[in-house]
Amino acid sequence: MTPLRDALFRPVRAGNAFEETVERLVQAIRLGAVGPGERLPAERDLAGRLGVSRVTLREAIRSLQDAGYVESRRGRYGGTFVTSPLPVPTAGPRVDAVELADALTLRAAVETGAAECAAGRALDPAERRNLLARLAECGEAALEDYRRRDSRLHLAIAEATGSASLTAAVADARTRVNALLERIPLLQPNLAHSNQQHAAIVGHVLAGDAEAARRAMAEHLDGTAVLLRGFLS
Incomplete structure (x- = not known):
């Protein structure tokens, strides 16, 4: 992994594991550590790096899939890929x-x-x-x-x-x-x-x-x- 991915995919805290897992994944996508069309790290590796169960990771990925940030592909070269283009945030002034x-x-x-x-x-x-x-x-x-x-x-x-x-x-x-x-x-x-x-x-x-x-x-x-x-x- 790159230094940026290492920094983003660090262990989360236990109290809000799901929420922090979502945050880390969205940050990685929004900061370009995993760009549009690129595949997220393998589930086992990513869960280990984040220090969460695979169930928690799957829930986070499923939620981001529902929100349009990632998509799952089957087959030999399958996995979870960042969508291209990324979803457009809800209309409104930019959040400072x-x-x-x-x-x-x-x-x-x-x-x-x-x-x-x-x-x-x-x-x-x-x-x-x-x-x-x-x-x-x-x-x-x-x-x-x-x-x-x-x-x-x-x-x-x-x-x-x-x-x-x-x-x-x-x-x-x-x-x-x-x-x-x-x-x-x-x-x-x-x-x-x-x-x-x-x-x-x-x-x-x-x-x-x-x-x-x-x-x-x-x-x-x-x-x-x-x-x-x-x-x-």
Whole structure:
């Protein structure tokens, strides 16, 4: 492999393995380490370099195939090839790297704080029911409605802090991030992983474990951040 491929195809972290695998593959494609029409490294080699299971790698490749970034070819000279031409990003102003970093930093600060504060409060029965209802709605959401339900759950966590100012700050941060999310594809394995993380966050909030709620929210937000950086940076 080239030094660039070695740098891009380095081991991912365990917490958001699928999301980081997608990020690495998209970066390799967008930076030209694997150009249009070229084949990705063999599955076994690539999974080993990334430090992920072949199942995780296959899910990532399948998601990028659905998004139009790669295609599979059979036969003696088959494999996974980068499409030519590459997909055109959703119409809109170019995403500035500083703007992206600012939006993600703001979101991380206010939403991890909201999860911690919500877990630190003695929630009344109505607040607890609201969190569980929003969690259930998100878990049952159809693909086309997922982001709206996802936003509603995150806002419900902010509302559970009892702070109108913090809820408004989360709403503002979420609005900025949603505008970015609309420009990248919805990946089904990421949504399933997000729902698992949502359940953990809400569970920690309801249990009153502020530190665990903060950590779980931070890991969850990092999964979204790596996808946004991968597709938009």
